[in-house]
Amino acid sequence: MTKNALVEQIRQKKSYLCIGLDTDIDKVPRHLLSYRDPVFEFNKQIIEATKPYCVSYKINTAFYESRGLSGWESLEKTVRYIPGDYLKIADAKRGDIGNTSSQYARAFFETLNFDAITVAPYMGEDSIRPFLEYENKWTIVLGLTSNPGAANFELLPTGSERVFERVLKTVSTWGSPENIMFVIGATQTEEFVNVRRILPDYFFLVPGVGTQGGSLEEISETAMNEDCGLLVNVSRAVIYAGNGEDFAEKAAHKALQYQATMCGYIK
Amino acid sequence: MTKNALVEQIRQKKSYLCIGLDTDIDKVPRHLLSYRDPVFEFNKQIIEATKPYCVSYKINTAFYESRGLSGWESLEKTVRYIPGDYLKIADAKRGDIGNTSSQYARAFFETLNFDAITVAPYMGEDSIRPFLEYENKWTIVLGLTSNPGAANFELLPTGSERVFERVLKTVSTWGSPENIMFVIGATQTEEFVNVRRILPDYFFLVPGVGTQGGSLEEISETAMNEDCGLLVNVSRAVIYAGNGEDFAEKAAHKALQYQATMCGYIK
Numbered sequence: 415m416t417k418n419a420l421v422e423q424i425r426q427k428k429s430y431l432c433i434g435l436d437t438d439i440d441k442v443p444r445h446l447l448s449y450r451d452p453v454f455e456f457n458k459q460i461i462e463a464t465k466p467y468c469v470s471y472k473i474n475t476a477f478y479e480s481r482g483l484s485g486w487e488s489l490e491k492t493v494r495y496i497p498g499d500y501l502k503i504a505d506a507k508r509g510d511i512g513n514t515s516s517q518y519a520r521a522f523f524e525t526l527n528f529d530a531i532t533v534a535p536y537m538g539e540d541s542i543r544p545f546l547e548y549e550n551k552w553t554i555v556l557g558l559t560s561n562p563g564a565a566n567f568e569l570l571p572t573g574s575e576r577v578f579e580r581v582l583k584t585v586s587t588w589g590s591p592e593n594i595m596f597v598i599g600a601t602q603t604e605e606f607v608n609v610r611r612i613l614p615d616y617f618f619l620v621p622g623v624g625t626q627g628g629s630l631e632e633i634s635e636t637a638m639n640e641d642c643g644l645l646v647n648v649s650r651a652v653i654y655a656g657n658g659e660d661f662a663e664k665a666a667h668k669a670l671q672y673q674a675t676m677c678g679y680i681k
Numbered sequence: 682m683t684k685n686a687l688v689e690q691i692r693q694k695k696s697y698l699c700i701g702l703d704t705d706i707d708k709v710p711r712h713l714l715s716y717r718d719p720v721f722e723f724n725k726q727i728i729e730a731t732k733p734y735c736v737s738y739k740i741n742t743a744f745y746e747s748r749g750l751s752g753w754e755s756l757e758k759t760v761r762y763i764p765g766d767y768l769k770i771a772d773a774k775r776g777d778i779g780n781t782s783s784q785y786a787r788a789f790f791e792t793l794n795f796d797a798i799t800v801a802p803y804m805g806e807d808s809i810r811p812f813l814e815y816e817n818k819w820t821i822v823l824g825l826t827s828n829p830g831a832a833n834f835e836l837l838p839t840g841s842e843r844v845f846e847r848v849l850k851t852v853s854t855w856g857s858p859e860n861i862m863f864v865i866g867a868t869q870t871e872e873f874v875n876v877r878r879i880l881p882d883y884f885f886l887v888p889g890v891g892t893q894g895g896s897l898e899e900i901s902e903t904a905m906n907e908d909c910g911l912l913v914n915v916s917r918a919v920i921y922a923g924n925g926e927d928f929a930e931k932a933a934h935k936a937l938q939y940q941a942t943m944c945g946y947i948k
Contacts (some may be wrong), residue, residue: 416922436781476777478785482792486753510743510774511799511828511893514703516935517743525749534801536823554802563805566851567844579849584833607733626778632683 415501415529416550417592417617419640423469423499428677429680430642431669432470432503432619434491434649435460436477443657449524453478453488456497456661460653463662467555467673470501472619473528493526503554503619505530512540517543518586523551530554532597535581539588546589553594555585558609560599560622582612591615598637600628600646606636610643617643623672625653634679642680648672682768682796683817684859684884688908690736690766694942697909698936699770699886700738700742701916702727703760705746710924719753720748722929725762727920730929739766739886740795746805755890760793768912770821770886771795778805790818797821799864799886802833802848806855813856814817820861822852826874827866827889849879858882865904867913868896873903884910890939897939900944909947915939 424430435457442456444608449455457547461471462494473492478485480626494501508518523545530552531541558568558578568578575583582596600622611617618637622628623646630646636646652672656664691697702724709723716722723744728738745756763769775785775798789798790812797819800809812820825835825845835845842850849863865876867889885904889895890913897913905911917938923931 433835474781474784475774476781476788479788480784480792482788483750483757483851485752485788486750490750505777507777507801507804508743508774508933510741510772511826511830514743517705517741517747521743521746521749521752525747534774534803535832536711537774537826537828538833538835540830542830558805559778561804561807561810563778563807567803567848568805568806570844572839572844572848574930577834577837577839580837581834655798657757 417641419452420501424642425468425680428680429467429469429673430646430676431468431672432472433460433464433468433652433669434472434474434505434621434647435653436474436649437653438477439481439597441654441657443659445659447571451488451491454491457492459662460665461496462650464669465497465500467666467669469540470503470645471496471501472505473506474649475506480527490526501530502528503530503532505532505558507532507534509534509537509541511537512544515541516544519548523548532556535585542585542588546593551593553589554619555581555594555596556580557569557582557596557598558602558605559597560601560626560628564599564602586613586616591617595619597621600633601626603632603636605631606633610637610639614639617645619645619647621647624648630675634676634681638679641676684908687736687768690937691909692947694736695947696736696851696940697911697913697943698735698939699739699912699914700727700731700919700936701736701739701741701888701914702920703741703771703916704745706748708921708924710928712926718755721758724759726929728735728763731919731936732764732767732931734936737770737912738763739770741887741916742771742773757793760795769795770797770799772799774799774801774823776801776804776808777939779811780905782808783811786815790815799823802852809852809855813860818860820856820906821886822848822861822863824865825851825857825864825869825872827840827868827893827895846879849876853880853883853946858884862886864888867900868893870896870899870903873900877904877906881906884912886912886914888914891915893946897942901943905946917935
């Protein structure tokens, strides 16, 4: 998916919501457990119910890998089920030496046909380059994450800046706003002005709204740019909004609430 | 596997060799392609031929994920095939917020029954803790990697030390030499004395010998400790030593050469 196509979707739907399919089989409503693949059935119903309100789905690979082969099967079925005009993100946090990152790129961009993958920057340039070689695919690099552990290394000072700022500045020179995004956690609101100043033109994937406590309003006020420049992800607060037979309806209602707020910020 | 059990294996076999099963289906000898699962067949023959000379096998998940569901199946069959007295490492470079890292820990330590997993430290403490909760399992954290990209962020100065040194010092306080190892690339030989000084008691997983050009002799001379403290990984140089019908024999011969060198360093 190109940047123009993504921006077009955001404007049409007046939404920059990404829904995270962190589907935990232990949290799927009981009535789905009789299906052959309860996780896929859950995802299918969530996608059908929420798709008017979002522009992207993010699949957290950990929740599928934890179930082994059958989990990987649910993942494959889910990514194929998502309609083509949604940005399909593999939240995989991969990254390794060049010849290995090439294999990850092939896994997620070719075999599974995701549009985007999240990547950890620790190992540097040759661990990220192989993902950037794909046209119309996105590499979403960890910048400043939403979790408490961000304080351990991401926020360390290095010279006149901090490690995550160096990551943003360095990695952004390896590609462009057409093929790189950065993860900036919603819980880091005091940093959003600073981060947008460093990278005026890049899209940010913003997790941490909902269960983790980040504020959609604050992020939208401080970090939106001309093209919107934001994809705000909500996972648990949407997909587990209910856990009865009406779970999908409840998820849709929650997604609509987020979209309604977003609508007020879209230029 | 406990540290005592690992050290015992190293002393018995006079080897601290780990063989990396980075099995690329495009590099598997042609005569194996008629098998239902050529990658598993290749791994099985490599394991049978090399097991007298090593104490550990490392499965690089990228090479399996790139083949989708059938790749994940080869991975599961391979890890189950490795005998119980070998340290089974998932070279997966995972790491995410706490609730997601818990799912990765479950995937690799429970569902797949690996003994160890490699983890990226960028996201800090809550991304690593969930792995440490498992008894007799190992968390192998990226310290200073073997690739050129290590210079981008790992080697950045922060105060009087560098980022990777801060990672070694901080992460080591979250566990002990009984459940944490660090990845130190073999191509970073000038750093080995320094790293061993920072962490006298920890095991290092050392990739980069073989195709990447690191020196087994230099590492052994500078970084061995009382318990050996080293697992030296070789992947491509062993598993692709030949690519005819005698590929396993050639791999065994190469593994034996490494073991013969190691034998001279074991106390």
